[in-house]
Amino acid sequence: MSDAAFSGFPAGFADFLFSLQFSNTIERLPENKVTYQRLISEPLKLLFQALTPGALGVSGTLVTRPSKCVSTMYSDMRFSRDTPLKGYMYIRFREPYGEKDILGLYFDMGCDNYSYGIRIYKQSSAGMERIRAYALEHGELFTQELEHLKKLDMTLFGDEFAKDHYPGNENEALKDLLNRRGFYIGRDCPIDEAVYDGRLPGEINDAYCGVKGLYSLLKKALYEI
DSSP: OOSOOOOOOOTTHHHHHHHHHHHOSTTTHHHHHHHHIIIIIHHHHHHHHHHHHHHHHHOTTOBOOHHHHBOOSBOOTTTOTTOOBOSSEEEEEEOOSOSSSEEEEEEEEOSSEEEEEEEEETOOHHHHHHHHHHHHHTHHHHHHHHHHHHHTTOEEESOBOSSOSOTTOOOHHHHHHHTBSSOEEEEEEEOOHHHHHTOHHHHHHHHHHHTHHHHHHHHHHHHOO
């Protein structure tokens, strides 16, 4: 771990990511790598270090090895041979259970905005059924946490069924979750001064702490812990 502390992303990072749309070529790779390392990779690792204690405060079983959590600069060459560098960055804290329905906390950022919250990676219909069953069994607890999302300025995202599958249930907060094919919970923000002046870890860790109750319920639903 580095002894340095996260103090914000350098001012040029957003412009650089935007410029990659036009300069992300094999020929420009050597010079782009140097800039990417300075503007993105190095501060992203420091941000990861600043977020790790907060993530572990939500769930002590989250994987926190940097190699498993922090995005590298390189694109997957199986799909992006002509664009060798990623045009975005991310941090993933994921549970070590199974190969589907992997619960975790996330941070994503591109040249225009950033986002953070709860995701379920490789989400399946079977996993959603477990969540629905647990939510119906513990409706009051889920309702309390889902309504708390509004105070946190967090949103439930995901495709909804075309028709209401729970017409007899009058709990609108709970139905909003039950009637989705899949979902994630996040806050989307435009790039602002918090990205540059070092406030970002506090903002994200506060949000992680705020969704701890809902995260714990989802963890129990998916893994029977």
